[in-house]
Amino acid sequence: MTKKLKKRIRRVLIGAVCYFAAVLWDKLLLASSIIIPVPAVIAELFLRNAVPNLHDMIRFAAFLTAYIVIGGDVVKNAVKNIGHGQVFDENFLMMIATVGAFFVGDYPEAVAVMLFYQVGECFQSYAVNKSRKSIAALMDIRPDYANVLRDGEEKEVDPDEVAIGETIVLKPGERIPLDGTILTGNSALDTMALTGESMPRDVSAGDEVISGCINLSGVLEVKVSREFGQSTVAKILDLVENASSKKAESENFITKFAKYYTPIVVFCALALAIVPPLILSGGWSTWIYRALTFLVISCPCALVISIPLSFFGGLGGSSKAGILIKGSNYLEALADAQIVVMDKTGTLTKGSFAVVKILAEEGVNEKELLELSAYAESYSTHPISQSLVKAYQDAGNEVIKERLGTVEEIAGHGVKAVVDGVTVLAGNEKLMKKEGISIGTKWKEDALTGTLVHVAKDGGYLGAVVIADEMKPDAQAAVAGMKAMGIKQIVMLTGDRKEVAEHVAEKLGITTVYAELLPGDKVDRVEELFGQKSEKGKLIFVGDGINDAPVLARADIGIAMGGLGSDAAIEAADVVIMTDEPSKIAKAMKISVKTLRIVKENIVFAIGVKVLVLLLAALGMANMWAAVFADVGVAVIAILNAMRALQTDQL
Amino acid sequence: MRKTYILEDLDCANCAAKIEEAVGKLDGVSKSTVTLLTQKLVIEVEEDKASSIVKEIKAIVKKFEPDVEVIEK
Secondary structure, X not given: OOHHHHHHHHHHHHHHHHHHHHHHHHHHHHOOOOOOXXXXXXXXXXXXXXXXOHHHHHHXXXXXXXXXXXXXXXXXXXXXXXXOOOOXXXXXXXXXXXXXXXXXXXXXXXXXXHXXXXXXXXXXHXXXXXXXXXXXXXXXXXXXXXXXXXXXXXXXXXXXXXXXXXXXXXXXXXXXXXXXXXXXXXXXXXXXHHHOOOOOEEEOOOOEEOOOOEEOOOOEEEEEOOOHHHOHHHHXXXXXXXXXXXXXXXXXXXXXXXXXXXXXXXXXXXXXXXXXXXXXXXXXXXHHHHHHHHHHHOOOHHXXXXXXXXXXXXHHHHHHOOEEEOOHHHHHHHOOEEEEEEEOEOOOEEEEEEEEEEEEOOOOOHXXXXXXXXXHHOOOOOHHHHHHHHHHHHOOOOOOHHHXXXXXXXXXXXXXXXXXXXXXXXXXXXXXXXXXXXXXXXXXXXXXXXXXXXXXXOOEEEEEEEEEEEEOOOHXXXXXXXXXXXXXXXXXXXXXXXXXXXXXXXXXXXXXXXXXXXXXXXXXXXXXHHOOOOOOOEEEEEEOOOOOHHHHHHOOEEEEEOXXXXXXXXXXXXXXXXXXXXXXXXXXXXXXXXXXXXXXXXXXXXXXXXXXXXXXXXXXXXXXXXXXXXXXXXXXXXXXXXXXXXXXXXX | OEEEEEEEOOOXXXXXXXXXXXXXXXXXXXXXXXXXXXXXXXXXXXXXXXXXXXXXXXXXXXXXXXXXXXXXX
């Protein structure tokens, strides 16, 4: 709680006591039939008989004291603001309303309304502060210090002061201050704050670490690779902090609405105070009271505060889920998505090759097939060769160099190698043909979806290993999720072969595929698709940020599968999915829909209650209490509702 | 160039909008955004006006929200 708020609460409490004392005094005297033997009361009664107006004067003084204690600052601010040329602010409106009530003779009501208003304001301040803090806590990834190793000594310095190439020491429980590479040590990292992923990530020497994560178990020595200003954490903080300054349409609408709303209500109040009494000739105090009620309702605060707060909550909630959205406007636009265009490699697939199938001929051991292919290809740096070695190693084996004899690479064909003294051929169809080995037809179907490495040993065909770009485990769920969100058209773009693209699309349930595209073609295809959506609908492009920056920029919303530390993606896109999971696209849409629903609820609720109370007040059916509720009560409820936007776990 | 100020104790949304508008109309300021939730004012200002603009901003903030403190970041 801020000091200012504490002070305010204290004053309101003292004022409340004064008010209740005054009311009690008033009641005791009015109920003259119940004479309580309190000397003061008797004295007062006696005095009342002696000086008829004294009671009224005391009563007035008592309520005035309470009023000044409670609402003194409101009146002071109002007067000050008029001096600044600021007429229609809430202080002024409250002052006119309550001073007016005093003149009409409703002392208790004037004080009570001010009291209620102040209590509401305090609560509103408290709620805003609290929500601000809970959102800020989500984004609290800024490291406070770095333990840098200088001249063999550890020194605690500001992360800003550490240069590239210096070594920092990370102890368990500390936040990683800078990006770098591990020199020594093993540990698990908590990447929750950056990716929303709750499983710790195991790291060891040679691995890269990203600032903002928390080192959980071991001591690590890390060589710094980027200055703090360029580090992942600094970039993310900058992005998140600036996100709420890109305002959504509904935010701008509310600001504009507020600008006209207050003057209109104030002039209605003025008309209400003057016109009916003139027509009906009389009843001035009744109509003035009703007009004063109008003034209390005329403050637009509930709206103005709850709308941006809802968006802020939505932005906070999505970053908690590992989705960084660069502005309220994008959060708003996500709900209107109609066409989603997705890049295949790196978005729906992992973008790395892996062994997906082993087609062994009859009587051939699958393990042997993989083993021989891995040995034969173990010297190559080609991604396909490496995927063979990796699959072999993942099965718990090791490549022992001594077993490998001469290796001959035949460009465009494959490898001829001697393993355990036996000649092994590993390569494509052409290689087998060249060597006169018959390979049958078993592999034909798989050739459509991936790359084949045929293997022969000592002149005899063993079979083939199928290597393909693996689909991400949640790719299917991602497409299904988007369909469930009402996306009419999901399109896949890829530079890959048509057969491969269609195979992936079919598996995922995507009907429109454009394959064998050059990077420039992607923009043209997206341009074409723009013509197919309605005016209000939005086109989303999802890519991994490599080679597709122009398309990311051209789409209404560019979503990048960021991954940790991919600068190009973070910069080019409007939304960055830190976890690399395509299923987060649907989640982002859900957060958007939920946030917008809350925004709508707040707009309808706040305007609805205000208009209702205005009508009732004009008809004389609502008193000032109802009006204060329509002002601060509604604001508080709207704020509490806005805070729901922060809850995104269940979506 | 871009400058950021912290508006400490800013808690009225309507005033935030008014401050944003008034600062945006200052000479040399091309863009002004007040974010209530981060209590920040971010402006795009011409290089040569950057140092003198604080005074004007402080005056505007004082006018709308006398209790708010402007802190340069």
